[in-house]
Amino acid sequence: MRIVATLALVAVLSGCAVSSPFEATPEEAAAKAYVPEGPPKLTLFTMVNNTTGAGGHTALMVSGSQQVIFDPAGSFQHQLVAERGDVLYGISPAWVQAYKSAHARNSHHVVTQEIVVTPEQAEIALQLVQQNGAVAGAFCTRSTTAILRQVPGFESIEPTFYPVQLMEQIAARPDVVMDRYYEDDEGNVRDGIVPAEG
Structure with a gap:
């Protein structure tokens, strides 16, 4: 029974790919730093299967002294975006849109959950x-x-392997702004990456 459960878990999480073998240097990552406008925020991205409702991938955008996307075991790669340790650097609003567009296709949509936090929470x-x-x-x-459980104010987040379970935990918070993004193209994440301007 345990083997069956493990195989089911792997099938559900197959959207989490193996990380990129291309690693930016600290200097390259620093050179790409993008400082966002507006209040500090944490934004959870959840890729949801349009047919089954199951989650395919989770990522976390941090908007603090710079804006990055933590894309754990993700497939988003572009030569204009520096990646180091599964963190994507240089994430301007155009690259946020490119990230969502790359993941949204006829099989999946992207749920965005945005929470305004303090500067201290964002830096942590x-x-x-x-x-x-x-x-x-x-x-x-x-x-x-x-990671979220170590940020003050998010200690109650329960550990889970399932993207939708985390999404539902975040949805229960009174301070979250939620959006769903759809596209109708085919292919995979890398097929959908369009270079961003700015």
Whole structure:
């Protein structure tokens, strides 16, 4: 029974790919830093299967002294985006849209959950994602919950391997703004990456 459950878990989480073998240097990542406008925020991205409602991938955007996406075991790669330890650097609003567009297709949509936080919370989250390192395949949600639980105000997040379970925990918060993004193209994440301007 345990083997069957493990295989089912792997099937559900197959959207979490193996991390990129291409690693930016600290200098390359720093050179790409993008400082966002507006209040500090944490934004959870959940890729949801349009047919089954199951989660395919989890990622966390931190908007603090710079804006990055923690894309654990993710497939989003572009030569204009520096990636180091599963953290994507240089994430301007155009790259946020490119990230969502790459994941939204006829099989999946992207749920965005945005929470305004204090500058201190954002910097703690930024340090945690930068220190975490690359994540093994199928551990995208588990690693994200582990990071969130260390941010003050998010300690009640329960560990889980399932993207939709984390999404539902975040949806229960009174301070969350939620959106769903759909596209109708075919292919996979890398097929859908369009270079962003700005």
